[in-house]
Amino acid sequence: MSIDAPAQLVNLQDIRTAAERIGDLVLRTPVIELPHPERPDELLHCKAESLQPTGAFKIRGASNAILQVLETARDNGVVAQSSGNHARAVAWLAHRLGLRTVIVMPDAAPAPKVAAVRALGAEVELVPAAQRDSRALELAAERGCVHVPPYDDLRIIAGQGTVGLELLEQLPDADIVLVPVSGGGLISGISTAVKAISPDTKVIGVEPELAADAAESLQQGSRVTWTPEQTYRTVADGLRTTSLGVHTWEHVRRYVDDIITVSDEQMLAAMRHLALGGRLVAEPSGAAAVAAWVHGLAPAGSRVAAVVSGGSVDPALLASVLEQGR
Amino acid sequence: MSIDAPAQLVNLQDIRTAAERIGDLVLRTPVIELPHPERPDELLHCKAESLQPTGAFKIRGASNAILQVLETARDNGVVAQSSGNHARAVAWLAHRLGLRTVIVMPDAAPAPKVAAVRALGAEVELVPAAQRDSRALELAAERGCVHVPPYDDLRIIAGQGTVGLELLEQLPDADIVLVPVSGGGLISGISTAVKAISPDTKVIGVEPELAADAAESLQQGSRVTWTPEQTYRTVADGLRTTSLGVHTWEHVRRYVDDIITVSDEQMLAAMRHLALGGRLVAEPSGAAAVAAWVHGLAPAGSRVAAVVSGGSVDPALLASVLEQGR
Numbered sequence: 001m002s003i004d005a006p007a008q009l010v011n012l013q014d015i016r017t018a019a020e021r022i023g024d025l026v027l028r029t030p031v032i033e034l035p036h037p038e039r040p041d042e043l044l045h046c047k048a049e050s051l052q053p054t055g056a057f058k059i060r061g062a063s064n065a066i067l068q069v070l071e072t073a074r075d076n077g078v079v080a081q082s083s084g085n086h087a088r089a090v091a092w093l094a095h096r097l098g099l100r101t102v103i104v105m106p107d108a109a110p111a112p113k114v115a116a117v118r119a120l121g122a123e124v125e126l127v128p129a130a131q132r133d134s135r136a137l138e139l140a141a142e143r144g145c146v147h148v149p150p151y152d153d154l155r156i157i158a159g160q161g162t163v164g165l166e167l168l169e170q171l172p173d174a175d176i177v178l179v180p181v182s183g184g185g186l187i188s189g190i191s192t193a194v195k196a197i198s199p200d201t202k203v204i205g206v207e208p209e210l211a212a213d214a215a216e217s218l219q220q221g222s223r224v225t226w227t228p229e230q231t232y233r234t235v236a237d238g239l240r241t242t243s244l245g246v247h248t249w250e251h252v253r254r255y256v257d258d259i260i261t262v263s264d265e266q267m268l269a270a271m272r273h274l275a276l277g278g279r280l281v282a283e284p285s286g287a288a289a290v291a292a293w294v295h296g297l298a299p300a301g302s303r304v305a306a307v308v309s310g311g312s313v314d315p316a317l318l319a320s321v322l323e324q325g326r
Numbered sequence: 327m328s329i330d331a332p333a334q335l336v337n338l339q340d341i342r343t344a345a346e347r348i349g350d351l352v353l354r355t356p357v358i359e360l361p362h363p364e365r366p367d368e369l370l371h372c373k374a375e376s377l378q379p380t381g382a383f384k385i386r387g388a389s390n391a392i393l394q395v396l397e398t399a400r401d402n403g404v405v406a407q408s409s410g411n412h413a414r415a416v417a418w419l420a421h422r423l424g425l426r427t428v429i430v431m432p433d434a435a436p437a438p439k440v441a442a443v444r445a446l447g448a449e450v451e452l453v454p455a456a457q458r459d460s461r462a463l464e465l466a467a468e469r470g471c472v473h474v475p476p477y478d479d480l481r482i483i484a485g486q487g488t489v490g491l492e493l494l495e496q497l498p499d500a501d502i503v504l505v506p507v508s509g510g511g512l513i514s515g516i517s518t519a520v521k522a523i524s525p526d527t528k529v530i531g532v533e534p535e536l537a538a539d540a541a542e543s544l545q546q547g548s549r550v551t552w553t554p555e556q557t558y559r560t561v562a563d564g565l566r567t568t569s570l571g572v573h574t575w576e577h578v579r580r581y582v583d584d585i586i587t588v589s590d591e592q593m594l595a596a597m598r599h600l601a602l603g604g605r606l607v608a609e610p611s612g613a614a615a616v617a618a619w620v621h622g623l624a625p626a627g628s629r630v631a632a633v634v635s636g637g638s639v640d641p642a643l644l645a646s647v648l649e650q651g652r
Contacts, residue, residue, distance in 0.1 A: 311605030
């Protein structure tokens with residue numbers, strides 16, 4: 001249960017405003033038809049957020065936050081903490097908008113993700129995972145710069161919600177939408193948009209079984225926190241957040257129909273199928289929602305959509321997955 | 327030089343009509359920003375035709391041809407010959423439109439491409455590469471079915487031209503457009519659209535140096551034919567056609583500014599870069615135009631676009647490419 005701050009909700013209008021604000025910076029990603037590996041007439045409609053300029057949906061929320069305080073950001077720069085894709089999104093936006101950036105990253109972050117952020121001209125500070133939130137806030141206080149939180153922020157949630165807005169324009173009769181869950185920013189925004197526009201469409205979260213704090217929270221009816229020692233076991237390095245946020249839990253509790261879990265092996269098999277059947281490079285986290293569908297874990301529907309949330313993958317991991325038969 | 331038939335040209339209106347006709351069947355593919363591997367501020371704008379339902383642009387021309395004779399196709403079925411992606415496009419369209427199909431494929435076609443066509447319910451006939459054209463025409467005559475040629479046909483050229491139409495809507499100030507060349511259907515349609523809408527935009531073809539019949543044709547000013555023994559040396563199995571067609575040569579001669587060549591190694595390196603930098607799975611043929619840009623072989627421009635024409639790749643090849651450093 002939250003004792004931090006009163007939980008707040010975004011609404012459909014916040015998401016529509018975000019869509020207008022960020023339209024020039026983000027890609028309207030396509031919805032790709034992915035045939036089922038065993039039953040090719042069954043199709044999954046994949047919203048390919050992996051094709052965003054920084055390889056993940058994170059650019060949507062980050063741009064919606066930064067563009068609202070652009071003058072302060074120009075004067076004092078921006079700071080963010082992240083396991084990878086949020087960092088890259090903030091660094092890319094800062095580079096494109098001409099802002100100074102410092103990114104606080106966990107020292108366990110994969111080397112290619114750290115390198116990608118540095119290549120965009122950002123300053124990087126590596127700290128133990130448990131300290132990254134406090135260190136980012138400390139930097140923001142010291143330098144007066146704009147803090148861009150990874151998920152538990154209404155501007156971030158509204159920005160990520162634009163995925164849901166686009167998806168329902170592209171696939172108005174979707175009956176099930178599958179969304180990977182980590183800190184919950186993406187599913188909070190998407191579920192808000194979906195339930196406002198199409199209340200009968202089910203929104204189902206997908207989490208690694210090795211980092212299933214959100215699934216457990218929804219079952220118990222209160223926000224549960226796992227340890228980093230637990231969540232860092234999963235190969236899905238984008239889904240290792242140890243709990244939902246105050247605001248994201250409130251959205252999940254209200255709008256999300258269910259959260260189901262997938263194994264690491266199922267995500268890796270889905271990565272392979274996305275590459276060969278959908279020509280999309282996904283990271284394990286990005287393939288989580290697809291994995292739930294491929295392995296028959298999601299409820300059946302006549303028009304099922306899944307968000308492929310990111311594609312920043314270690315080349316050796318993708319190669320090893322491709323070499324394995326199904 | 328052609329003695330077969332008088333060469334004909336498509337025009338912009340043919341391409342606009344095709345776009346309306348095929349709009350419900352094909353994906354409006356996104357344009358993805360690909361940073362240069364050494365100079366990340368330089369961007370290539372990749373038109374990701376690899377994301378079409380059958381993994382290549384071929385569905386555009388095939389649907390434009392079939393939809394014009396749908397009644398005959400319903401009565402007697404369709405036949406096509408192809409090294410892979412055209413076959414898959416015709417089989418997929420036939421499956422979706424409920425038509426019987428027979429596909430004539432060269433016996434050297436990669437097994438996954440043959441399997442993909444059979445999985446769509448098509449009858450497959452494997453013949454030596456040199457006989458595939460005559461066998462397809464023979465089948466069309468025997469059965470009265472609709473013959474869907476792979477490239478040298480005005481309906482096919484107009485359909486492929488819709489790539490150019492979309493690209494100029496998405497990137498109106500493109501100054502260079504790079505296009506892989508095999509039989510020339512894709513570049514014929516694209517160059518027709520581009521020169522009609524934006525005459526100053528350069529259209530540059532890209533061919534494997536091991537199958538450079540079109541480059542040689544443009545240099546000599548007449549249509550040159552290579553042998554299958556020559557063209558089948560390249561890893562780019564989608565670009566092994568031995569000559570341009572009668573009609574495609576006429577388009578290339580008039581509208582294409584230059585045709586340049588790339589090595590097999592350059593295409594494989596571009597495949598790797600597309601997967602990691604652009605999250606796109608491309609086959610070697612599909613990466614040819616990107617290879618020309620990555621390796622500095624294309625003319626410099628401030629807004630350069632490349633067509634990623636296909637992504638039906640052998641998993642072992644993609645895995646081996648990912649395991650190699652640049």
